[in-house]
Amino acid sequence: MYGIDARRRALELAAEGNSLNTVSHRTGISRWTIRKWQRQPDPFLLHGEVPCPRCRPEASRPDDHAAYAYLLGLYLGDGCISPHPRRGGYYLRIACADARPGLVTICREAVAATLPGREVRCVRKQGCVMVTSYSKHWPCLLPQHGPGKKHDRRIVLKFWQQEIVDEYPWEFARGLVHSDGCRITNWATRTVAGERKRYEYPRYFFTNKSDDIRQLYTDTLDRLGVVWTHCTRDGKPYNISVARRASVALMDRYVGPKH
Template sequence: MYDVETRQRALALVAQGRSLNSVSKQTGISRAAIRSWQARPTPRLRRLAPCARCRPAPGAPDPADSYAYVLGLYLGDGCITRPPQHRTASLRITLDDAWPGVQQEAAAALRAVFPDNAIGWARKVGCHDLKVYSKHLTCLFPQHGPGKKHERPIALEAWQQTIVTAHPWEFIRGLIHSDGSRITNWTEKMSGGQRKRYEYPRYFFTNSSADIIALFTDALDRVGVEWKSAHQSRVARNISVSRKASVALMDLHVGPKH
């Protein structure tokens, strides 16, 4: 094992135009080790980009479309915690193993938003938790707070609303991928004296927070998707998209989980 200063010194010599062979002879470090450091620099050797929200002039996270998708995932089925044994907070998004494509898409978006942080998975029964540790999580997701999301007010800040307005489909996609579904309903009707079965697709979004439901339906309104409330209960609220034209729009920009 080599310390950070040793690695930095070796990489600095290579950056000066020295060959791996000469740097290896001078430092006593194998060429294979130096080559691996070039290909996979550790986070500690990279200059970490400043937090978009902590800079002297705060800006929006980049890329904005990936952030809108991750924001939807977080509001749907994510949480931010700080275990006593860790110095930094962690974002955890629970994703069903039935949809490996969604897991891959979520991981790619999280890597785009946090390029300098390691992305990890924690196995659970029937699902995996996608996790990232960062001291800037509460900067980027100010909706974090004590207790469950449906037990406290949830509202977007102005800079978040600007992103969601610019990238509504990514936001909707994140919400559907976390707390939504696309199903096929059916009904039977008499036609020509015979009972025939008719099938039609429908999207559902279910959440216990009235504020998150409102954010979802506001985004649907913005992109021209018609919706209605369905199957309300004391513990959850459901939004249904069933009109043919609206389902077609959802299929074009969201699609079934995969």
């Protein structure tokens, strides 16, 4: 009577702490059916596909929290999820610069650790490598998936995602920087004893059009004690800069440049 998507939605609402009455009212599914779903094996098992942690009868979190926090940062920066036109599942794609082979490797490892047992492929495009994995479960694990561009819609973490980010904030910040960020060397000049001297200093930038994603990044930096500033473009916040020496040292220790 009910499809897989309806079941997944009801179980997700129940896993978030909503009462069966509330879930039934919001989905139109009877409490008896929801309770039965919570007790019985997931229908994905009947089709030979092991369910992900989010759509099991008792929804849980991905096993490797650190890998998931990093992958979430990568996805919010340079990732997308697209449906397969015939098979009914979804492709997760993370764009990595092909000049950064280390990033490609780390990204592949994070994808594999988040959803074990799925093939992870690298598809070479012009100027980048698309780290790609197919599964029915990617929208369960990355519920920020939706129609249109991320900066044109709200991006809010689920409660279980926020708990993982709170547990591994550096991994989340690292994923964001490794997708839409960079470490550069700035320079400035100063006159000392009548002589013009040039000074160089490292700086981290994070650039994203989404107000929500920038907010997730800066909230995480605040919890980590990293001092940051906004840099504007056309009068609007666009870049997040980290330039204070102590804060750059923290970023170097736990994030580091892409490689």
